[in-house]
Amino acid sequence: MFFRPFLILLILPLASLSAATLDLRFLAWDEAVATRKLAAGSVDIAGLHPLSRTTDYKVTVEDGTCQILALDKKDAEGKPVILPVKITPGIVKPLVILLPKPDSPSGLAPLVIEDDESSLKWGNVRFVNSTNKELGIAIGKEAKVVPPAWKPVDFQPTIDETVSLLIAAPEELRKPADVRSLFFSSVWSARSEVRSLAIIVPGTDARLSSIALKVISEDRRALAAQKAAKR
Template sequence: MRFLPKLFLLLLASSLPALGFSLRVLPWDEQVAERKLSIVHGSTVEDIGYLHPGARSKAIKIPADAVGLRLDVNDRKGADGKPLPVKLRVPAGLKTALLLILPDEKSKAGVRGLIIEDDVSSFQWGTIRLINVTPKPVVFRWDKKAKTIAPGWKPVSISPGGKSRNLEVFLYLKDDLKKPLYSSIWEHRSNMRQLVFMVPSSNTALGPVEFKIVPELRIEEEAP
């Protein structure tokens, strides 16, 4: 009779729903947004729909039993005449995926994919999430608080809190906290979250760093 507990656990596991995860797509720029792309897992091809560098795409449901998740680049073919595939690595414990499609001149496909967590449990409303794509560590200051953001694709979130308001912000190099690289007034809203990429400036006359900001507003449900 010792096999009964194990049998019970197996039956319980088989009865649990396969949740999978939701995936949305964000192209890095207009050129990437205009590419012909699709999400593929197994024999299933998912249409991404309209892409814009300033907004996430529609959500695509990826089932828990999906295999071979990849991005197919339909406007570039391999020697076999099929679209060039770009493998996608899914971080462990992912709840809600945001797939960043980045230009990559070294790749035959011309792009690469990076999946980051985008779930509201970790990236809450009223939060600013910062990603430093410059080569140097920087310090972001708001109100009387500050955080260091190292180079790389690891997001750092800040939560200004309080009422919706205009928020004075500053950006410094970590090794020079006396002279800001940037200062401005940003909008803080409790029903908005902002994904902010800090990138090397395309016009150094305007400063060494520029920002790519992707805002998302929470849609409030109307009372019946």
């Protein structure tokens, strides 16, 4: 009997260690998702866009999960539907990509990737592959295989130099460039003040085995100007 209060005092501090506060940013997958009405805690999420991140929103992460509210969807009790977002341990600055999922209660599926500046460095480009096939990517002389299932792969192109950007089957990158074997070709110019997230998506022409790129760039000079304006 005398030990019960003591045990409770031990348990409560341990439970509180599982909760933490993180800054989240959000990226809408497409225009339809960008029109959704969502909230992080009691704050409405503004500025959802397919080609730019939102500002930071502080959320409480408990046991590896935080909750986003779909204000435009109601549950059986008439309350906003909760969208649980799992944060992988070790992620410092989560970027939540909001994907459409019509068969879910919220109509959304969250995909979380690391977006901290120490991970996605200025001047670099991070590729994530949303297709179901392994792809080879070459930027200038740097070539890597980018697996499917959204696993990020980073490139560090030469700053202030315009180089070729080629995407093909991995085995094709080992051969001399042949336009007929490429899924995608373009040029890339890296800048020391800019970092980019490049999402590989299936091409819009069903007759072709092509892919497309959705590039979300961020300029730290613009971020600095925004922070200065808020002071």
